[in-house]
Amino acid sequence: MRGEMSDEMIKIAELRDSEREAIQKIVSKVGTPVYIYFQERMEEQIRRFGDAVEKFSSDVEVQCYFAMLANHNPYLIRQILQAMEDNGLSPGVLCASEGHLRILSRISSLPRRLNIIYSDAFLDESKLSQFIHYLSSSEAYTLILILQTLQQTEIFTQKWPQIKEKMSEKFHVGVRIKLVGSSSKDIYSLYHGQNARFGLMRNNLQEALSKLKSCGISQVGFHIYPGTNILYLSELESLYNGLLQTIQKILTYNSGLELDFIDVGGGFGINYQKREFLNPDKVIEILKNIFSPLSDKKERILIEPGRTIIGPAGVLIAKVVDIKDEGSRKFVVVDTGLSHFARPYIYRQYHQVQVIPQNERRVKTNWDADAFIVGITMASGDFLAGDPLEDAPIKIERVEIGDLIAFLDVGAYGFCMSSNFSGLLKPPEVLVEGKNYYLVRERKEVGYLLAEVPLCLKSL
Numbered sequence: 529m530r531g532e533m534s535d536e537m538i539k540i541a542e543l544r545d546s547e548r549e550a551i552q553k554i555v556s557k558v559g560t561p562v563y564i565y566f567q568e569r570m571e572e573q574i575r576r577f578g579d580a581v582e583k584f585s586s587d588v589e590v591q592c593y594f595a596m597l598a599n600h601n602p603y604l605i606r607q608i609l610q611a612m613e614d615n616g617l618s619p620g621v622l623c624a625s626e627g628h629l630r631i632l633s634r635i636s637s638l639p640r641r642l643n644i645i646y647s648d649a650f651l652d653e654s655k656l657s658q659f660i661h662y663l664s665s666s667e668a669y670t671l672i673l674i675l676q677t678l679q680q681t682e683i684f685t686q687k688w689p690q691i692k693e694k695m696s697e698k699f700h701v702g703v704r705i706k707l708v709g710s711s712s713k714d715i716y717s718l719y720h721g722q723n724a725r726f727g728l729m730r731n732n733l734q735e736a737l738s739k740l741k742s743c744g745i746s747q748v749g750f751h752i753y754p755g756t757n758i759l760y761l762s763e764l765e766s767l768y769n770g771l772l773q774t775i776q777k778i779l780t781y782n783s784g785l786e787l788d789f790i791d792v793g794g795g796f797g798i799n800y801q802k803r804e805f806l807n808p809d810k811v812i813e814i815l816k817n818i819f820s821p822l823s824d825k826k827e828r829i830l831i832e833p834g835r836t837i838i839g840p841a842g843v844l845i846a847k848v849v850d851i852k853d854e855g856s857r858k859f860v861v862v863d864t865g866l867s868h869f870a871r872p873y874i875y876r877q878y879h880q881v882q883v884i885p886q887n888e889r890r891v892k893t894n895w896d897a898d899a900f901i902v903g904i905t906m907a908s909g910d911f912l913a914g915d916p917l918e919d920a921p922i923k924i925e926r927v928e929i930g931d932l933i934a935f936l937d938v939g940a941y942g943f944c945m946s947s948n949f950s951g952l953l954k955p956p957e958v959l960v961e962g963k964n965y966y967l968v969r970e971r972k973e974v975g976y977l978l979a980e981v982p983l984c985l986k987s988l
């Protein structure tokens with residue numbers, strides 16, 4: 529039954545005393561707003577995946593790739609990859625754009641054996657060449673290219689002779705599948721069915737496979753991204769079963785084609801209101817149950833988690849700058865907004881908040897009404913906590929101007945979706961590693977807003 533399987537979700541820990549202490553010290557140094565990431569929490573998540581992979585390792589080989597879509601700070605990626613290595617996972621990363629490839633290439637001291645998946649919605653010759661460049665890099669251990677369209681397959685097959693020449697057994701290719709039939713309720717989860725943008729289906733899928741076969745490629749991987757922020761194991765299970773059936777049909781129809789790997793993407797969800805996430809152990813168990821009977825060899829399953837790894841590790845700290853008291857409603861204004869944290873605005877997914885009272889008290893308020901926490905941009909929908917359309921303000925403890933508010937579990941799709949909308953500058957990012965705090969992204973000066981604008985008109 530939905531959501532009722534035991535151990536399906538795991539609770540996210542409350543803010544710890546040491547974390548509050550770190551927040552206080554960091555704010556005193558870099559001010560607000562600021563994104564703070566706790567290394568310990570990142571490691572806890574990775575350990576969970578490591579333990580789950582280890583537990584089922586006699587039945588399936590599961591490889592983990594951190595999805596840079598969720599967070600592309602190079603220092604954090606380095607720590608994540610290191611933590612993977614420390615927890616028995618072969619370190620892997622999923623790049624979804626040229627920018628991701630470039631960020632990765634700038635990270636110093638990457639693990640010696642790094643696995644990379646490259647899967648881009650728009651692939652051209654030059655991007656493919658950049659990726660292939662990794663073939664000669666000593667760090668890259670396994671390189672996987674996922675083809676998403678027929679055009680990408682064409683570009684790849686033209687380049688194939690060159691790749692083949694440089695190639696060792698470290699290069700693998702796969703195709704992205706969209707499953708027939710869609711259960712999507714909104715635009716944010718439209719990943720399958722005929723109206724979905726991504727992946728190959730029916731004739732196009734067959735044509736792509738024929739193109740690959742015609743250049744002598746007999747081993748192919750299959751990839752789906754099940755959907756974003758999936759909160760029920762049963763939903764994942766049914767999508768994985770859909771993939772299994774598609775793979776079985778393909779292999780029956782295409783004699784000589786061998787299954788190289790199954791890449792089930794990410795999508796493992798966080799319930800931000802309840803502060804709990806899908807149990808990696810249960811996810812891997814389902815993968816084992818569904819895919820291990822596919823053949824008599826141990827299948828290679830790839831997972832690409834982003835949200836579950838870095839989400840619970842991040843907080844956004846903002847300062848209360850104004851409180852508008854309208855009797856039945858209080859509007860707590862913080863020095864951030866949708867430009868820094870877009871998830872509530874875009875997805876109407878509200879995160880839990882924690883008030884961190886400060887000493888300096890100026891305006892006193894009484895708390896006989898519920899509150900919305902709102903941003904400082906000029907957008908009417910800049911509500912960061914409490915849903916105005918559902919008339920659902922939140923209950924928070926007494927808050928005063930100067931207090932800090934921590935937006936919890938914002939490590940994924942937080943900073944990387946930030947912008948300069950409304951003339952706001954992006955916040956800095958800080959990594960907390962034990963008693964050490966590292967600035968991993970600096971705060972920009974106001975002049976930065978003009979940094980890309982030439983001093984005078986530039987004729988082209």
Ligand SMILES: Cc1ncc(COP(=O)(O)O)c(C=O)c1O
Nearest residue numbers: 595753794795796832833834835
């Ligand atoms: C192909 C692919 N893999 C992995 C991810 C990461 O997903 P999540 O952060 O939900 O685990 C995404 C996110 O959009 C994706 O598009």
